[in-house]
Amino acid sequence: MVDVLIRTGSVAITGSDIHVYENGNRDVEGMTLGHDATGFIEEVGQCVHHLHVGDRVVVESALSCGICDLCKRGLYNMCGGLVYNGFLATHQVHPADLCHRLPDSISMEEGTLTQTLALGCQACFKGNITPTSSVLIIGSCPTAVAAAMCSTAIGCKQVVIASTMNSTLEMVQKDFKFETVFFDSNALFGEVLEAIYRKFREWPNCVINCAISAMTMNLAVMALQPCGVCVLSECESECASFNALDILMKNIRLIPSFRSTNM
Incomplete structure (x- = not known):
């Protein structure tokens, strides 16, 4: 398992969230809101070694397929199968490699501005x-x-x-x-x-x-x-x-x- 269970800390609502909320249609019906978020690690998968329970993290919300040519070239931001995990929920399962530990000097609210x-x-x-x-x-x-x-x-x-x-x-x-x-x-x-x-x-x-x-x-x-x-x-x-x-x-x-x- 390479995922972690995150308890949501803080969420920033961005212009893209508002656009989806106001103009969304069936093409984005699976997309949830609150893409810029921080949280607390509550569980880690067996293969996750760089994060531990209790860590405060900021998350990358865009989930790429990882197997297309663009992803293999490191251009995962251009993946044709890109989907977004929204964080307007109490908990979220998320890939561990898209979670980055926050320094103690940065608050959860400040961390949401990382993106x-x-x-x-x-x-x-x-x-x-x-x-x-x-x-x-x-x-x-x-x-x-x-x-x-x-x-x-x-x-x-x-x-x-x-x-x-x-x-x-x-x-x-x-x-x-x-x-x-x-x-x-x-x-x-x-x-x-x-x-x-x-x-x-x-x-x-x-x-x-x-x-x-x-x-x-x-x-x-x-x-x-x-x-x-x-x-x-x-x-x-x-x-x-x-x-x-x-x-x-x-x-x-x-x-x-x-x-x-x-x-």
Whole structure:
């Protein structure tokens, strides 16, 4: 047996949970809610040696098949048979290798944010952020804040969060002390680009787009330095048209960061 029995500790309700609750149909009728969770180990399988009864753990909720080509290559986040274990129950049987022990210094509530932090970290790693990077993060969702925190931890030269959500940006400024740029969704591109340039005093060489839309994709392409990187992390719109010639002429790399793997 390679599973453990977990008593639920804390659960975070995310945007994907709300989306499933409001828009779910027969295609997701087997999916339960509460995907970001922590818990206490109450029983361990015979083949489990890295966890013990009483351990506090944070869990990866996505269950991959483990046998498809993508899983065998380590890309389990892209598994076509991916299903989710929800944790809005008192107990849950879960694969032991998807449970990670929490340090004593991290509370159960803080632990539920691990998945969000993983998404932000992966976006930064895919953007190859270094201490010489200037990073523009578009969007004000939790992943955007996590990416800003990770960029700062890496020691990047400057990080700025830009969004149309003024109230959220005010919270980000107050609680996290990040520089921000507010722009109206109907604003002219030139006005928004001017505000971004004033903040950086140059153009950024990395954009992490956590609100993908036609507006934000064009902003990213126009704002980036030549040979810059645009990491695509969170979608606001399924379809987003932008200037492909700018991509070619400036040799910009578009890199997707979907779900997280090995984070």
